[in-house]
Amino acid sequence: MGKVYLSYNNIISPLGSDSVSVVDAVQQGRSGLKRINDPRLSPNPFYGSRISSEELKDHKSIPSPSKSYTRLETLMIAAIDSVLKASNLELTDRVGLFIATTKGNIDVLDKAHPFSEDRAYLNTLGKVIQHHFKFTNEALLVSNACVSGLLAVVMAKRYIDLGVYDHVIVTGGDVLSKFVLSGFSAFQAMSHEQCKPYDLNRSGINIGEAIASLLVTKDTQLLSDDAVQILGGSSCNDANHISGPSRTGEGLYRSVQSAMKEAKIHTEAIDYIAAHGTATLFNDEMESVAFDRLGMNLIPLNSLKGYFGHTMGASGLVETIVGMHSLHRNTLFASLGFEAIGVSKPIHVIPETKQVPLTTFLKTSSGFGGCNTAAIFQKIKEN
Incomplete structure (x- = not known):
């Protein structure tokens, strides 16, 4: 088996709309968590992170989610778009598309949502993203709870090792939804303050939003400055x-x-x-x-x-x-x-x-x- 690399990447989060800006914020010790008071999501205020519309200001070519795409689809398209432009990757039959998500478009099940409930099916999410970019191959959906994003990367390596693909675009994302927040609230797992992993005084979890995409490849001509080998x-x-x-x-x-x-x-x-x-x-x-x-x-x-x-x-x-x-x-x-x-x-x-x-x-x-x-x-x- 040859070497497999992780290369061009993009993160869209409350800390920024590109990986460098996001990591700069992390290095400076800034958090995207804050107190959110939105009755459409939860009857009680909660600590979490949410992507604002401002995070998409640099992605002018992405259609409004109110027209053709859900909020999750819009964010995923924006993240993938950045990776494809940076890598200049040609979408041949040697390129795979892996989408990692825990709940996908679960928010469309809300009766007030403008999209039909059919949009909640994960295979529909895959088709929407595939058709937008005109990927030759059908999207592979990875939905295995909270390991989905990392598992998609490991699976991409396997597919390249097996010779199925030469390159895989991996994208992952979930958005805040009433369904997810109510579930963690039922577990009594939600913290009333900013979360403190491993700390003696921690009191629970904060739910956040982020979308990420990266290129997994065996081609040494497609390596970014921050590329790593898996x-x-x-x-x-x-x-x-x-x-x-x-x-x-x-x-x-x-x-x-x-x-x-x-x-x-x-x-x-x-x-x-x-x-x-x-x-x-x-x-x-x-x-x-x-x-x-x-x-x-x-x-x-x-x-x-x-x-x-x-x-x-x-x-x-x-x-x-x-x-x-x-x-x-x-x-x-x-x-x-x-x-x-x-x-x-x-x-x-x-x-x-x-x-x-x-x-x-x-x-x-x-x-x-x-x-x-x-x-x-x-x-x-x-x-």
């Missing part, structure tokens, strides 16, 4: 509970082990971990147990949920792209909101942003139903 990836379901994570971290433990085996590297080669870190009691504790079992207690670790909130199906993709820029800038980004360790195992949470030489990072994601995904990325050149 060394290995794996996904494992521990089938522990419909929503609760395994208390032993079994699925995450096995996912990381398998990813490292494929990457042919040892723990000492990992410079930092871009963890899931939702700021819920059970998730953060599960991760600390898994990383302890893996002997990764001393490896610097962060969660980006304090900047974006939990962006569901997009989270693994957004956080992978920020990790690419972290390697490019040789900068460890602080786990925003963290002050004192609040899990049972002594993991090394990054308290403040600092510059250090970086080469390799591990990205992990976990989600409902016991799903877990891990992938390892490495800098391919000194930038």
